[in-house]
Amino acid sequence: SSGINAEWPLRPGYKLYFEHQTNNAMLYQRYIEIGRVCYIRLGEHAGKTCVVVDMVDQKHLLVDGPMSGVPRSTIRLNQVAITDLKIAIPRGCKTNKVRVELTKADISTKFAKTSLSKKAEAKEAKAGLGDFERFKLRVAKTTRNRKIRSTVRKLKKSS
Amino acid sequence: KQWYQRRVAITAGDEVVAKSRFWYFLRQLKKVRKVNGEILRLSLRSNTSPTKIKNFGIWVRYDSRSGSHNMYREYRDVSRTGAVTQCYRDMAARHRARAHSIQIMKIESIKAGDTRRPLTKQMHDNKIEFPLPHRVLKYTKKSLFVANRPSTMQ
Numbered sequence: 001s002s003g004i005n006a007e008w009p010l011r012p013g014y015k016l017y018f019e020h021q022t023n024n025a026m027l028y029q030r031y032i033e034i035g036r037v038c039y040i041r042l043g044e045h046a047g048k049t050c051v052v053v054d055m056v057d058q059k060h061l062l063v064d065g066p067m068s069g070v071p072r073s074t075i076r077l078n079q080v081a082i083t084d085l086k087i088a089i090p091r092g093c094k095t096n097k098v099r100v101e102l103t104k105a106d107i108s109t110k111f112a113k114t115s116l117s118k119k120a121e122a123k124e125a126k127a128g129l130g131d132f133e134r135f136k137l138r139v140a141k142t143t144r145n146r147k148i149r150s151t152v153r154k155l156k157k158s159s
Numbered sequence: 160k161q162w163y164q165r166r167v168a169i170t171a172g173d174e175v176v177a178k179s180r181f182w183y184f185l186r187q188l189k190k191v192r193k194v195n196g197e198i199l200r201l202s203l204r205s206n207t208s209p210t211k212i213k214n215f216g217i218w219v220r221y222d223s224r225s226g227s228h229n230m231y232r233e234y235r236d237v238s239r240t241g242a243v244t245q246c247y248r249d250m251a252a253r254h255r256a257r258a259h260s261i262q263i264m265k266i267e268s269i270k271a272g273d274t275r276r277p278l279t280k281q282m283h284d285n286k287i288e289f290p291l292p293h294r295v296l297k298y299t300k301k302s303l304f305v306a307n308r309p310s311t312m313q
Contacts (some may be wrong), residue, residue, distance in 0.1 A: 028290035028292060031288040031290050032288065033287065033289075054212050055282055055287060056282075057278075061238070091287075
């Protein structure tokens with residue numbers, strides 16, 4: 001909703017500072033809330049997903065991940081990345097209820113499709129490369145970049 | 160001969176500190192020293208319901224630089240010991256009170272309706288939600304100097 005009414009004439013080429021904000025439905029899409037699926041970045045259970053079950057304070061969450069092997073425990077907000085996924089659970093509900101809602105919403109497959117999960121997988125794959133694989137990667141990169149650069153040069157010359 | 164027997168609940172990091180504090184408090188209650196007394200039992204009381212968030216009211220007596228004061232403080236935590244830890248850290252931060260000058264008088268799990276502090280009360284919302292605007296994360300592997308500013312969107 002653009003409730004901005006610019007009464008002064010804008011110079012051509014100038015945009016209102018907050019114009020791009022009003023084009024979005026909401027400025028913030030992801031909220032920390034009960035039922036939010038989070039990805040644990042740091043700590044003992046790094047790499048696993050969990051659900052926010054309750055909030056201790058502004059910096060700590062009570063979190064549970066029955067499907068991914070995260071025990072019901074408190075976690076710092078720092079250790080966590082928010083995903084787009086959310087399930088409907090009452091505040092402070094039991095682990096079994098969380099498990100039921102997770103399977104109902106099929107979060108594991110939905111999370112596998114997110115870019116966060118794919119990036120984590122790619123990072124893991126890259127870390128697991130052997131010496132020969134790394135050589136092959138390097139060769140593939142150089143051949144690709146060579147082709148790109150030569151094409152760009154040709155286009156520059158012709159224009 | 161009259162026997163004097165007393166049980167004291169102590170919050171401490173380890174057994175040694177617990178015993179020491181026991182004698183400290185006991186000396187205030189009865190004229191007896193560690194030399195003249197004997198600890199009959201030292202047992203650990205485990206935290207009840209460690210996965211349920213509770214509001215703890217902690218009554219503290221502490222010595223400041225110019226006098227002794229009583230305080231009532233509130234902390235939200237999953238365990239009594241966690242709340243007491245928060246209390247010690249908080250007292251050190253806000254009042255520069257060291258552990259030796261703090262006495263925890265009472266710890267009580269309080270119902271949400273009976274809490275007094277706004278910081279605790281603000282979490283008592285079943286539909287609580289907040290975004291993370293301008294999220295600044297610690298750099299773990301990235302270099303200190305980068306070409307482009309990092310994104311602070313959650």
